[in-house]
Amino acid sequence: MLTYLIRRVLGLIPLGIGITLLCFVVIHLTPGDPAVVGTDLNPKISLQARQRIKEFYGLNDPLPVQYGRWVARVARLDFGRSLADNRPVSEKIAERIPVTLTINVLSMLLILLLGLPIGIVAAAKPHGVFDHATTLLVFLGFSMPTFWLALLLMQWLGVQWQWLPISGLQGLGTDSWPWWERGWDLARHLALPVFVSAFGGLAGVARYMRSQMVDVLQQDYIRTARAKGLPEPRVLFDHALRNALLPIITILGLSVPGLLGGSVIFETIFAIPGLGRLYYDAVMARDLMTVMGLLTISAGLTLLGNLLADLAYAYADPRIRVGGQGG
């Protein structure tokens, strides 16, 4: 297991270099020097002063040197200061991560809780009524503009019937409430964003689970289990499910960038102060430092997600970690 872990982590190094290189290239494609933005229109700043600023930030050094210095700082999670409010970018990101992470973890749980059973039941009777209904759900899930779904839910559940709050994470004047009422208030605020962000992924997982189960159910060991007279539920859950579940782990790891990207849209709609909203605001304000920091962090989170998925897979399936160079 340890050798497997080491091999996996070493494999991340070239990806890390690629990610930081791409981020760095994007900064330098941007018109205007990052450190001179905000001073170039100021007549009080002389050419010499601007030169000193450039020198101070090391902008006169060759690009590879600048890249090396930037990566060294990124490795210590130092992304410089925001061009919008001069606060350290890492601090701004750190205070937003819990919100986005909570919503994404909750929506992942919802996806698994609903998607896996739907896929299993659909696969148990291929081409039955439930299977066809699942196909319809999958098509809807892949074709639904989630921001429209959010607008519809806001329109009916929020505005028309007033069942759920439609923006932010906290009601007005709830600070003095006891913790259980504040918890209930938070849950009500989270309901719509979590449901909306889970919707598309739900279809994907249900479909994947279904095809995985259908495949496994055609294996010889399933026929053996049925032939020796095991009841169908035991065949499904003890013999088929365990093997069909394995690839789902990889899918979960791969879904990280999609969830982060999707958070831009629903955090903007529901006015939730998370990473997606921070990114949107930074892009709109041309706050390059924050944009670069978030791009790097989001790619880093994806790597982390893939690594965790690989490790979980290796833990669950001994063939992977013993299998040598495969994968």
Next chain:
Amino acid sequence: MRRRAADLWVRIGGGVIVALAVLAVAAPSAATHDPNAIDLLEALQPPSALHWLGTDSLGRDLYSRLVFGARISLLVGVGAIGVAMLIGTALGLAAGWYGGWVDSALMRFVDVMLCFPTFFLLLAIVALIGQSVANIILIIGVTGWMGVARLVRAEVLSLKEREFIQAARVLGFGAGRIMWRHLLPNALSPVLVSATLGIGSAILVESGLSFLGLGVQPPTPSWGNLLIDAKGTLGVAWWLTLYPGLAILCTVLAFNLLGEGLRERLGRS
């Protein structure tokens, strides 16, 4: 059974897409009003005989704006996938054919691109180069070619060992000729299926960008920016929310049905 369902999907999806394309091309005569004509006296009217799908907060006819919006959505969807196919096919061919370090370098590049949330990349590049229709097409294409590249590479790897390619090599044909005349035509059908599915998701991406105000600029109607108006009139004018979203949903659904139906047929034959 499965086969019949797939045929049905292809017919429904294809029919909707053809109808939509006709509507988009004939937009000036299909629309009942000028899509940008402001009439404040007619603002926020519910659907009626005069305004089939109602009017927005400036009194513009929603049906006419939807019809003209179809042009943008189809153009961006098809154009972006065209760009993605071009990049993905070229890189996938090169990676699969040359193998070795070319292959590893290109595939690592694909891995790196896939680490970034697509929407993050989209927003950053839109903010950098500006948001004309041509730019939007280019950007969605540039951030969406990775799947095509992997697909083409896999096809090329399996075709490379087949006799007719070996024969072409033995006959001394150049790499360019083999790729263009022999590999590409044989690798094309799975690529076209994934392109069909890709058009649907490109339309979704465009509408999302427009909804965030980073897509096609108003007053040019696009289905995404029609929904910006909807957000401001929530609970007042349900038709402004319902119809543009339905248009997006049905269009993307049509492309997905067509793509999945074609994939199903391909798998059988």
